[in-house]
Amino acid sequence: MKSTKFTPARKLSKEEIDRKWWEIGDYFRRNSLWMLMYCTGCCAIELPPAMTSAYDMERLGMGPMATPRQADILLISGYLSVKSLRRVIYTYEQMSEPKYVVGLGSCPINGGIYHDSHAVINQLDQYIPVDTYVSGCMPNTESVMNGFVDLMEQIKNKTAKGWIKYKENNEWYKSNQMAALGEVIIHDEFHE
């Protein structure tokens, strides 16, 4: 109903105000996505053309970042060995919220050509929540860019909720991680 002098605008509830602020934040977040690239697999070779003058990721406001604290996207490119999964989980938990995960190539989806290897994990989604997959072995640079645009759409439509899922289903993720790794805590000189 339109508000007039005689029917003043209804007071917004706290949830509605929160949602409005969140929408404003989403506008900034989707236009300025900073990536932390976890380039273990061969798909990482598609990233230089995406970043440099051929496809120019920066026009979407995206850019590479040096540390997990500063980054919004964790980009898993290619296969993930069990050994590096430990580091990925550790990196993912360091990132500040809201955070998103993009899986590049077919290896994070179902194992790809390494599906029967004892050394790699097959489905990344079992261990950390993935928001966008870019399939292909390896994906074209256009589809990589398309994946990022898809992620922006998801943020706009509020469907990129992987980080909330990770918090809500933490036990399930933790048990999967334990099953793959034995334990998640890292033993080195910083964590003893």
Place this chain on the structure above:
Amino acid sequence: MIVNILIGFGIAILGFVLQTSVAGVNRKIIGRLQKRYGPKWYQEFLDIFKLLSKRSISHGWIFDFGVIMALGGIIATAMFMPITNTFVAFAGYDNFFIFVYLLAVGMLGMAMSASGSGNPLASIGVMRALTTMLAYEVPFMIVVLTVIKLSGTSSMIGIGEFQQALGTNWFLIALPLGGIVAVISLMGMLGKKPFETYIAPAEIASGPMVEYGGKQLGMLFIMHEITVFIEVSLFVHIFLGGASNIFIFLIKYFVVYTVVNLISNVNGRFKIDQVVKFYYKWPLIMAVTQAIIAIYFGWVI
């Protein structure tokens, strides 16, 4: 007094908005230089507001307090900055040495906060930043002291008006060697490419900023933009003849920042010992030569 403080805050906010826009336009220019389309001109604003909208963690109260101290110190410094000959918040307090002292508050706040995070890369970055500061300050100070000796005042507006007077050139032209030294020192101050050693994203993971994320990083970005505003304005006032109205200031500001950025983007990165050696070799020799020529022989163009 209240009005002066409000004008001071206005200058700080003007500096933030101006430098953020200029930096965004410069990202576009650099994009075109590299045959890219480049980001939107307001991309820097989006980045900063995004960072402020994120959730962030803390590493203890030193970590949080240092960020606030850095931002507060830099805003306090920017409040003293004259924009034109008459547009200044605290008339009579626009002395060069005020900026030198107050800039250190912000820098030390950031150093304290970064060390408070406990990350070894942050400590390395802070150490490198202070070493770089030690390197570029010496030649820059010699040149600025020469300028102060020649113009007979250390007030920024005074130096600007001295150059605007009939019969005197801008100090960039009047002291050609000193002008080159000043540009090189300005690049060090701004952390531009050959002297970007303390950021070094690929080497020490962005140095002092390594543990910042979310709101603290956003505040540090705001602090960085205002710092750049102060340093480029210092250069405009001391070497480019100040500004008699605000449009001249904006044009000079944009030109200085863009030129420095263009030089920066065709360069690689020095190691930290190369930075110190470089500054203590050529810029220092040139600065001393310029001081002797200008003060003892009186040869000023």
